[in-house]
Amino acid sequence: MSETACARTGCPGRVMVTGFCDTCYRRPPAPEPPSAGVAAGPTGAVPSAETPEGPTGPAAGGLDRDGLPALPHLSSPDPAEAADTVARPPTGGRRCGVDNCAGTIGVSYDGGPAPDHGYCPDCGRKYSFLPKLRPGDRVGGHYEVLGYLAVGGHGWVYLAEDNRVPGLHVVLKGLINTGDAVARRVAVEERRSLTTLHHRDIVRIVTHVQHRAPGDAEPTGYIVMEYVGGRSLAWIRFAPEDELTRLFGPGGLEFGHVITYGCKILGALEYLHDRGLLYCDMKPENVIHYGREIKVIDLGAVRRIDDRSSGLVHTQGYAPPKQERDERGLDTDSDLYTVGRTLKVLAERAARPAGLAARSFEALIRRATHHEPAARFRSAAEMSRQLWEVLREHQALGGHEPYPERSTRFEPTAAVFGAALGTVPPLERWTRAPGTDAPGLPAGAPEPRATA
Structure with missing residues (x-):
């Protein structure tokens, strides 16, 4: 626990x-947005970090x-619309554990449900x-x-309101099958991972609570996370055209x-990789677009890069092929594979890139x-870095202002080409005849070759 006191009025926490x-x-209150009278920089302009955004973003x-490119502002849907009051359990078989x-x-028989x-x-x-939980x-x-809100590979995700702070919504995540030892281990790892991660594009944990439902022999642990009100990239991918x-x-x-x-997704994954962690289960459903930002959610599949014994959590169609997973497990490039698949399905819904940028993007995905x-x-x-290069190509070919940027392949030379052009020749040029040691300026017309 830090020694920083809560800045909210009347709170002793x-x-x-x-x-x-x-x-x-609750989080500490955000600083007030800059007013119209914000101090100008040395050139007389408002600092660039504040100019493009303002109170509501860029x-x-x-x-x-x-x-x-700035994302459009997506307002949070009403919590009453975001949460379903009818539980829809997952379908399809899964490991007992x-x-x-x-x-x-959970396997159906004879074509039944x-x-x-x-x-x-x-x-x-x-x-x-x-x-385990019901509304109320x-x-x-x-x-x-x-x-x-959803049901994931191992847990139910609920929307809840903190009665002590009216209007403050949080997300509760608990296990589906509490007897599953693998799921319990994943839940502990998720809680441990979330607690130690601090990245603006990764969901944050608030606390952890225990709750015993009627008839249960032991309580179930629930992760309490910040509620990110927005739209998942999966929703954006399948949204009606008029809604987009x-x-x-x-x-x-x-x-x-x-x-x-x-x-932004790659920035979040780089943060995880630098800490020796793999995300493993990137897909459009696990990224929320809220306001003008994104947030990577559901860290239930996070594992150590050197972990070769825990069960793999992945999604068919986004993870590397089964043979590869069985032979080598998952690695950093496996996470990048899932990002490539995610970007591919999103790009299929977006307008086609301009000119050769489409081919560059396809090469990146390949x-x-x-x-x-x-x-x-x-x-x-x-x-x-390569995504940036595709963006620069798209901007230039699409008629937008190009991104001026220092080359990543060429460095400035020690001497500027043609720097001597236009300078006054040294004195020796005038006191000696060209190509000889004879002093003095030549009196006659120069030979054609000397002129050239």
Whole structure:
């Protein structure tokens, strides 16, 4: 716990390592936006870090603080609309996991619906995919469940309101099948990972609470996370055209927006990789566009880069091929593979890049998702650098102002080419005849060769 006192009026709490207060469970208040009378810089202009954004973010059609095409402002949907009051358990079989049992549960038979509860055919243990919480339940004494946001690979995701701070919404995440040892281990790793991560584009944990539902022998742990009200990239990918036009403007989802998504996602993954972690499960469903920013959510699949024993969590269609996963597991380039697949499906919905930029983007995707791991990008920074180059090409070919930038391949020379042109010749040029040691200026007309 840090020694920083909460800056909110009347709150005696202190800011935890997660960035939230241990008493009011809120972030420190944001600094006031610059007023019209903000001090000008030395050139008489308002500092560039404040000029393009203002209180609501960068201007539409401009550049954000990173120099990327600014995302349109997406307002948060009403929490009542974001959460579903009817639980829809997952369908399809999954590993039992009770006492590390490898049996498959939740499989339909004879074409019937997949059961949401029953008994494992291998170990005979009871399982249930039904949610532990219902709308109106209170967790931790003051988190009132409003509804269901989603159901992930291992856990139910609920929307709740903190009764102690009206209007403050949080996300609760608990296990689907509490007897699954693998899922419990993943939940512990997710909680540990979230607590130590501090990146503007990665969801933050608030705290962790225990709750025992009626009939349960032991309580279930719930991660309490900040609520990111926005739209997932999966929603944007499948949204009706008129809805995209309303949110993104007449041009709808533009190619520049896809590049911005990609660079921000890669920045978050680079942060994880630098800390020896893999994200493993990047896909449009796990990225939220809120305001003019994005947030990577659901860190349930996070694992150490050197972990070769834990069960892999991935999504078919985004993860590398099964043979590769079985033979070598996951590595940094595997994360970049998932980003390549994510950008590919998003770009299919966006307007086609200008000119040769389309071919450059396709080449980038081919490299990121190459069947040979050694042929892929070696780091998130390297892939992000190439995305920037595709963006510059798209901007130039699309008639936009190009991005002037120092070359990454050529350095300034020690001497400027042609620097001697126009300078006065030295005195020796006039006191000696050209090509001889004879002193004095020649009196006659020069020979044609000397003139040349």
